Amino acid sequence: MALSGKWRLSSLIPYSRQSVDEDDIKEVLAVLRSDYLTQGPKSGEFEAALANYCGARYAVVFSSGTAALHGAYFAAGIGPGDEIITSPITFAATANAALYLGAKPVFSDIEPETGNIDPELIEKAITSGTKAIVPVDYAGNPAALNRIRELAGKHGLIVIEDACHALGASYKENKIGSLSEMTIFSFHPVKPITTGEGGAVVTNNRSFYEKLLAFRSHGIVKDAAIFKEHSHGNWYYEMQVLGYNYRLTDIQCALGLSQLKKLDTFIQRRQEIALSYNAAFHGNRWFDTPVVTESAQSSWHLYPIRLRDGSSGMKTEIFDKLRTAGLWVQVHYLPVYLHPYYRNILGYREGICPQAERFYERELSIPIYQGMSDADIETVKRTLFDVLGEF
Ligand SMILES: *Cc1c(COP(=O)(O)O)cnc(C)c1O
Numbered sequence: 001m002a003l004s005g006k007w008r009l010s011s012l013i014p015y016s017r018q019s020v021d022e023d024d025i026k027e028v029l030a031v032l033r034s035d036y037l038t039q040g041p042k043s044g045e046f047e048a049a050l051a052n053y054c055g056a057r058y059a060v061v062f063s064s065g066t067a068a069l070h071g072a073y074f075a076a077g078i079g080p081g082d083e084i085i086t087s088p089i090t091f092a093a094t095a096n097a098a099l100y101l102g103a104k105p106v107f108s109d110i111e112p113e114t115g116n117i118d119p120e121l122i123e124k125a126i127t128s129g130t131k132a133i134v135p136v137d138y139a140g141n142p143a144a145l146n147r148i149r150e151l152a153g154k155h156g157l158i159v160i161e162d163a164c165h166a167l168g169a170s171y172k173e174n175k176i177g178s179l180s181e182m183t184i185f186s187f188h189p190v191k192p193i194t195t196g197e198g199g200a201v202v203t204n205n206r207s208f209y210e211k212l213l214a215f216r217s218h219g220i221v222k223d224a225a226i227f228k229e230h231s232h233g234n235w236y237y238e239m240q241v242l243g244y245n246y247r248l249t250d251i252q253c254a255l256g257l258s259q260l261k262k263l264d265t266f267i268q269r270r271q272e273i274a275l276s277y278n279a280a281f282h283g284n285r286w287f288d289t290p291v292v293t294e295s296a297q298s299s300w301h302l303y304p305i306r307l308r309d310g311s312s313g314m315k316t317e318i319f320d321k322l323r324t325a326g327l328w329v330q331v332h333y334l335p336v337y338l339h340p341y342y343r344n345i346l347g348y349r350e351g352i353c354p355q356a357e358r359f360y361e362r363e364l365s366i367p368i369y370q371g372m373s374d375a376d377i378e379t380v381k382r383t384l385f386d387v388l389g390e391f
Pocket residue numbers: 064065066067090091093094136162164165186187188197198199
């Protein structure tokens with residue numbers, strides 16, 4: 001199955017993958033033939049479309065979801081000695097971006113059924129150093145955002161939502177992106193839409209917006225209205241903070257704009273697949289199916305099953321057999337604080353979040369993506385039952 005060291009995706013059913021069609025390709029080619037490959041009109045157009053889709057005032061696109069997280073934490077004023085409270089069941093970047101700024105990620109345990117941060121445990125993790133709560137909409141299923149906002153309000157904290165899985169999801173009739181002070185998206189190929197690499201922060205706050213723009217481009221401002229010094233002439237621009245080059249190219253923004261038009265269709269298909277799985281898996285004896293938060297609509301980035309006690313001890317074998325059978329399953333995630341860097345360099349210890357550790361033992365992400373055919377869906381169900389039937 002290996003093809004020069006890389007897996008050939010066409011012979012496998014992966015846990016997620018992008019859909020890029022001829023319209024997307026046409027839009028990208030048009031930019032390649034134009035005057036601006038970066039810092040041209042496409043990034044502004046993509047940002048306006050994204051903000052509009054989410055029902056938020058501003059969007060700032062970044063070169064990755066990780067860069068967007070870094071920007072959001074910076075805009076929130078997070079720095080050395082500060083703490084953010086987040087879920088351990090996330091991609092490492094959610095916590096790493098706090099480390100970039102000298103801040104400390106504090107992990108608070110999850111709800112065992114959804115894999116999202118448990119709002120009832122957050123208060124215990126708040127200290128005088130806490131600046132922000134960072135819920136992760138795991139698998140595309142919104143966290144308990146109302147309760148989290150309530151807590152944040154009570155303690156004067158900012159909510160920065162890591163919605164890298166959840167573009168297009170909604171919570172109590174509101175689109176994800178309209179509910180938190182800042183919301184982060186990723187456009188990596190496995191995420192709801194793609195720009196190759198890419199990300200964004202969405203916000204309603206003008207001050208956050210201006211900080212995000214500066215941070216993305218070296219901390220340099222070109223708008224005379226916000227200069228700190230007198231302009232020396234029309235060439236003049238000034239660097240006001242230490243920023244980065246975290247820009248997204250116009251080539252990528254054109255792809256993002258084209259993809260965004262198809263997002264609702266993508267999610268509709270993912271939802272069909274989830275419903276088909278839910279029906280087929282109902283009452284099975286090996287695993288529990290995903291639970292969606294009350295009053296929420298998931299974007300179904302992942303379909304995470306949780307193996308029951310009997311079979312979870314066999315997970316490594318089940319995993320290998322599924323991959324050999326052509327299902328490119330994955331596990332989301334090793335609790336972040338159990339990575340060697342967090343344990344050995346930063347001193348985090350096993351046992352901080354028992355529910356997250358248990359979730360990790362049980363969880364398997366089976367294939368779900370908009371490009372799956374009906375036959376693929378049936379292949380997944382059959383293969384899964386065939387493999388589990390041996391245990
Ligand atoms: C993908 C992801 C990120 C990072 O996004 P990149 O675009 O890969 O940098 C952060 N948080 C979560 C939850 C993610 O899934």
